[in-house]
Amino acid sequence: MRPLINLIFICSITVGFCFSGCNPQTDQSQNPVVKTSSGTISGSISDSIFAFKGIPYAKAERFMPPQEPDSWSGVRECTEFGPVAKQVVSWIEDSVMDEKDLFNLNVWTQGLSDGKKRPVMVWLHGGGFHVGSSNDPMTYGKALAKKGDVVFVSVNHRLNILGFLDLSATDEKYAQSANVGMLDIVKALEWVNKNIENFGGNPSDVTILGESGGGGKVGTLMCMPAADGLFHKAIIQSGTLLNVMTKEQSQALGLAVLENLGISPDEVEKLDTVSYLNLVNAGNEAIQKISGPRKPGSATMFGFAPSADGVVLLQQPFSPGFADISNDIPLMMGTTLNELMRTAYGEKDLTMEQAKERLEKIYGDKTDQYIELFAKAYPDYSPQDLLSIDTVFRPFTIRTADARASKESAPFYAYFLAWKSPVDSASRGSFHGLDIPLAFNNVDLRPDWTGNSEEAWELADKMSSAWLNFAKTGNPNVEGQLPEWEPYKVENGATMYFDNECRIVNNHDRELMDFIKAQ
Numbered sequence: 001m002r003p004l005i006n007l008i009f010i011c012s013i014t015v016g017f018c019f020s021g022c023n024p025q026t027d028q029s030q031n032p033v034v035k036t037s038s039g040t041i042s043g044s045i046s047d048s049i050f051a052f053k054g055i056p057y058a059k060a061e062r063f064m065p066p067q068e069p070d071s072w073s074g075v076r077e078c079t080e081f082g083p084v085a086k087q088v089v090s091w092i093e094d095s096v097m098d099e100k101d102l103f104n105l106n107v108w109t110q111g112l113s114d115g116k117k118r119p120v121m122v123w124l125h126g127g128g129f130h131v132g133s134s135n136d137p138m139t140y141g142k143a144l145a146k147k148g149d150v151v152f153v154s155v156n157h158r159l160n161i162l163g164f165l166d167l168s169a170t171d172e173k174y175a176q177s178a179n180v181g182m183l184d185i186v187k188a189l190e191w192v193n194k195n196i197e198n199f200g201g202n203p204s205d206v207t208i209l210g211e212s213g214g215g216g217k218v219g220t221l222m223c224m225p226a227a228d229g230l231f232h233k234a235i236i237q238s239g240t241l242l243n244v245m246t247k248e249q250s251q252a253l254g255l256a257v258l259e260n261l262g263i264s265p266d267e268v269e270k271l272d273t274v275s276y277l278n279l280v281n282a283g284n285e286a287i288q289k290i291s292g293p294r295k296p297g298s299a300t301m302f303g304f305a306p307s308a309d310g311v312v313l314l315q316q317p318f319s320p321g322f323a324d325i326s327n328d329i330p331l332m333m334g335t336t337l338n339e340l341m342r343t344a345y346g347e348k349d350l351t352m353e354q355a356k357e358r359l360e361k362i363y364g365d366k367t368d369q370y371i372e373l374f375a376k377a378y379p380d381y382s383p384q385d386l387l388s389i390d391t392v393f394r395p396f397t398i399r400t401a402d403a404r405a406s407k408e409s410a411p412f413y414a415y416f417l418a419w420k421s422p423v424d425s426a427s428r429g430s431f432h433g434l435d436i437p438l439a440f441n442n443v444d445l446r447p448d449w450t451g452n453s454e455e456a457w458e459l460a461d462k463m464s465s466a467w468l469n470f471a472k473t474g475n476p477n478v479e480g481q482l483p484e485w486e487p488y489k490v491e492n493g494a495t496m497y498f499d500n501e502c503r504i505v506n507n508h509d510r511e512l513m514d515f516i517k518a519q
Contacts, residue, residue: 031079032112036195039072043107044079049142050109052199054082057191058103058184060158062272063167063177066103066187081106084133085159086276092133099276102156105188106134108141109151109200116149117202119472122192122231123154126212126433129181129243129305130160138449143441148468151201153192157184161283162276164304165257166250170265178250178307182220189221189230207233207471211436215239215333219317220306222326233474234326235467236333237435240318240396243301250307256286299392318396321403330474331404332467334415334495335393337430343388345420346427355383363519370515377509388429395513402490413476414488414495415466416505419459422451438463438498455500463498 031042032050043052055078058066082104086097109118123139125132134154141152157163163181167174176183193203208231210218215236220243221227222234255265260282263270271279283304291302308316314323344350359367374381374389397414404412417438420429426449437446441464443456450456466476466485476496477485483504486494493507 031077033075034112034198036198037191038069040075041078042075047142047146048110049145050107050112050199051142052078052107053080054078054104055107055191056082056101056103057105057155058187059100060103060180060184062099062162063165063174063180065176065180065183069103081135082156084135084156086162087127087131087159088277088280089131099162102158103184103187105153105155105191106141107151107153107196107199108145110145110149111200113198114200116200117197117205118149118151118200120151120153120192120196120201120203120206121471122189122206122208123152124185124208124210124214124217125154125156126210126214127159128213128301129164129216130213130303132159132213138437138442138446139440140442140445141440144464144468147441147464148472150468150471151196151199153188153196155185155188157181157188161257161279161304164245164250164306165279165283166247166254166307167258167268167271168247168309169251169255170258170268174268176312178245178247178254178309179312182217182224182306183226183312185217185221186224186226186230189227193230204232205472206231207235209235209237209467209471210239211237211433212239216241216243216317219322220313222329223308223314223317223323224312225314225325226312228325231329233330233471234332235470236331237439238335238339238393238432240333240335240393240400241299241301242318242396243305243316245302245305245307245316247307247309249302253283253286253290253303256290257282260285299396318400320399321407327407327409330411330470332413332415332470332476333397333401333404334417334435335390335397336417336432336434337390337420338388338428339390339393339432341388341390341392343427343429343431344384345388345429347384350383350387352383355386358387366515366519370512373512373515377512384429389512391513391516393432394509395517398510398513401488401493405487405489411474411487413470413485414493415476416495416497416508417463418497418499421449422453422455423448435463435498439467440464459498459500459502462502466496 033042056069059069060066083098083101085102086099125134134156145152158181166178196203208218216239218234218236287303306313363370401414417430417435437443437450438460441460443450443460462481465478470476482502485496488494495505497503497505
């Protein structure tokens with residue numbers, strides 16, 4: 001059995017049960033023991049919540065689709081997070097990354113084979129398709145499992161060049177190599193389908209959710225035939241940037257990587273012995289050669305990301321909608337006020353005149369029109385707000401919302417987080433990812449983002465209740481806590497506006513975003 005890994009980090013920029021009467025079996029340390037399709041595991045219990053971490057769900061060779069994991073005998077201890085995908089970042093130590101053992105997931109639940117069929121929430125972490133991990137503390141599922149009596153699952157899977165290098169132009173056996181990182185997630189959903197009932201969950205009531213790149217993964221699954229039927233609701237948080245990779249583009253990129261490494265297409269197997277860092281360097285050079293550096297604020301992605309091949313991935317999500325196979329999936333989607341913008345909130349003494357001067361460099365003689373539309377969308381705006389509004393995620397989200405609403409085949413709800421972080425060191429307003437600790441009811445795990453005030457906890461209570469209700473029913477309404485939340489339509493633009501005082505707004509910023517897109 002692989003060694004246990006201790007992992008604590010903050011990411012920027014997320015089966016049959018053994019019985020003794022009615023009680024689960026325990027090992028000698030009194031930890032709960034569960035039988036999965038690959039073998040028996042033990043977990044831990046804290047504050048009435050069972051946790052199982054680092055559970056293997058697959059294995060795979062380089063650039064090949066995932067397979068069933070190896071089975072084991074005895075009891076495998078799953079009380080610590082498992083290894084994460086190989087990536088080049090400063091906040092994860094190399095010692096906790098692994099190319100072979102990264103195929104693991106985590107489960108939090110209140111009950112084990114107690115006859116209940118709890119809704120299941122499967123979290124897909126952010127970081128684009130390049131970096132990140134399911135082991136980030138603010139995405140721990142304990143609080144949601146305790147508050148909402150759901151089973152919460154988070155997944156690690158292949159990323160970057162190991163997850164999305166298209167070698168299909170070299171050999172048929174690599175036909176799926178451009179999308180194996182997403183096929184890992186499908187394999188994890190298959191594991192959930194086979195095993196989650198014995199963790200107290202309902203395999204026929206699965207909600208997938210993710211923020212940023214995780215939201216992009218949710219949208220991608222909605223366009224993958226292999227995932228059809230493995231989930232039943234979806235939540236996309238700040239995830240609508242457009243991935244532009246086609247089969248032709250990803251094949252060309254794959255061949256460029258081989259060329260940079262001095263490997264001919266008929267010798268592609270040599271890639272198996274190339275070190276990870278050499279692969280990364282060759283990949284970065286290939287991207288630079290083909291498309292140049294990605295411009296900050298760009299709404300499109302080119303590089304090692306899922307490729308729309310018409311087979312594994314029918315189309316790219318958000319272009320403007322999703323594949324028809326997901327028409328019957330209830331969806332909730334939204335953004336934050338400021339997302340990844342460089343805000344002016346640290347400039348406490350900024351005047352309107354100074355703000356207008358800067359805006360004129362962007363909007364020229366249309367600056368007054370911009371301010372007028374801004375005031376219509378946000379009547380209580382400040383000079384800092386004028387310079388800080390998200391102009392990247394929001395336009396694509398409105399476009400996708402309109403496309404989704406036009407299907408009229410499943411409920412669709414929109415939200416908008418305008419609440420600004422009160423933490424002075426943040427100075428980023430309602431920034432990208434701020435909705436995660438609020439929706440997860442994990443304010444105490446990211447006080448450097450949310451603070452630990454009564455205000456923050458009250459909003460977290462409302463947002464987490466909405467997320468839980470949506471996972472349970474496909475409807476996020478929270479009676480007594482939120483105004484009536486009707487489904488989004490193009491005509492009404494109904495959107496839950498999360499702030500200290502939550503309210504429903506109707507197409508509140510459509511004119512502003514249309515103006516910004518036209519510039």
